[in-house]
Amino acid sequence: MSDFPDPLRKAADHVEAARAATREIRALFDPTPLLRNDHLSQRLGADIWLKREDLSPVRSYKIRGAFNAMRKLRKRDPAQRHFVCASAGNHAQGVAYACRHFGVSGTIFMPVTTPQQKIVKTRTFGGDSVKIRLVGDYFDQSLAAAQEFCAREGAHFLAPFDDDDVIEGQASVAVELLEQLGRAPDMVVLPVGGGGLAAGVLRYMRAAAPETAFRYVEPAGGASLSAALAAGEPVTLRSVDSFVDGAAVARIGARPFAVLSGVDPAHVLLAPENRICGTILELLNLEGIVLEPAGALSVDALPELAGQIEGKTVVCITSGGNFDFERLPEVKERAMRFSGLKKYLVLRLPQRPGALRDFLDILGPDDDIARFEYLKKSARNFGSVLIGIETLDAAAFPGLFARLDAAGYTYQDITEDDTLAGFLI
Known part of the structure; x- marks a missing residue:
């Protein structure tokens, strides 16, 4: 560098x-x-x-920077044969591939929460040249462990982007x-x-x-x-x-x-x-x-x-x-929500026979119930329901909401409420 x-x-x-x-x-x-x-x-x-x-x-593209940084460092310091990175994704795989190519050792620090698929791919690219260490629940913890390891072992830390050679x-x-x-x-x-x-x-x-x-x-x-x-x-x-x-x-x-x-x-x-x-x-x-x-x-x-x-x-x-x-x-879920084709409502539903059928009759011909879950009884004769509705045309929802209002239903659209959606959806 x-x-x-x-x-x-x-x-x-x-x-x-x-x-x-x-x-x-x-x-x-x-x-x-x-x-x-x-x-x-x-x-x-x-x-x-x-x-x-x-x-x-x-x-x-991460293989490019990892390869170039490793190539240039080995030219400057042929004795350096141990490289380290902290990554849960593409940088780890690029470093692993480059380590195998150059025949040097690599130690890759990943969070314990890293999906198994990424761990397997990194190990596959690096083969016997690479060791994977799962440390910490978050990337910052893995990064700190990697840098401490480098200082202790005399290895070279390969940064994912903040490096001139990368x-x-x-x-x-x-x-x-x-x-x-x-x-x-x-x-x-x-x-x-x-x-x-x-x-x-x-x-x-x-x-x-x-x-x-x-x-x-x-x-x-x-x-x-x-x-x-x-x-x-x-x-x-x-x-x-x-x-x-x-x-x-x-x-x-x-x-x-x-x-x-x-x-x-x-x-x-x-x-x-x-x-x-x-x-x-x-x-x-x-x-x-x-x-x-x-x-x-x-x-x-x-x-x-x-x-x-x-x-x-x-x-x-x-x-x-x-x-x-x-x-x-x-x-798919996120895409539908962004395009307006899916909404989540918390609906106050009467606790009586036929109440659900009455609600279903309000839906349009292209509306579909994607989720239905009783949350709790909010009063003696009413219950709160989490309901997910999908439709073929986002323009259908204003009409649905108008029909719900006309029928006297109490409901809250929580589709864009990150706090409630995080707990309920």
Whole structure:
């Protein structure tokens, strides 16, 4: 890792370093595909291309930065043969793959709560080169244990994004997409978590394709770049929604922010977590593309950019495809709630024969009961019921609510009430 910052380093040096990293990466895998997407292009009236980092050997771009950082450190210090990281996801898998490639030892710290699927995949990529240690219930606890281990054992800690060599490795995405497209795109849409990918791509393309515009997309529940731009420096978010686990970062890296600090805040878009779920389902059902929540960020923002990209060539970086299909029911649920096709009500229902049938008669022809659960009797002759209703058209709900009001029902729509929904749904 080079000293930080280094304002005197020329743009040409960054370009050559990124190209050199790209050449070295060919020892691991061929360039990930850059594919034109007809569905999105027709829908948005633009020329939409997807840079498919979800099709790398570890199904994310993280292998690039991990490989490059490990390669360069071993060149500087051949005696270093032990690398450590803390991660519950894509960075862990990239580090594991690189350790096996270089024949060095890796120790990967993961929270005890890490899904078994991710543990198995990391172990598979690393083979005998990697040991996995499950420490702590939360990532911060795993991180502290990893850093303590490094200090004690003399191992090298591989940061997931706040590292110059990692950023340089992620820039290989930009090297490939320019070579594959054969021209500079009008716009590149980048997902942002810790900022390593965005910084690497931006820094390279500022020099190699200065006419290209950029838009940056981060999860609404983890908007660390927006917070840093507002404050003029990286700040730690008070809370983070962990659903978009590949990009839900409480604090953007200092090194990435040194590159991104001049970004126009108006060019940073926030993607609601539930809306991202609809994008995941759309790409899965219509295109057969499997993306994790972070991997869908750039595509999710396209409708917001519709007025800016018509007739233009746009490249979206689909940054990862490590989607656990056990999450699919939750993704469907969130997507339906965002689109207005599903509502949850707490309904005060009379405790008498025929009361439920009377309620059912109020439903429209396309309304379906997806959940029905008695919560408690709120009075001698009434009970509270949690009821989930799905419909084919969101416009049906105002009519349903009008009929409930006319019939004298007492109810509360808790669909968007995070506190009540967290307890009841």
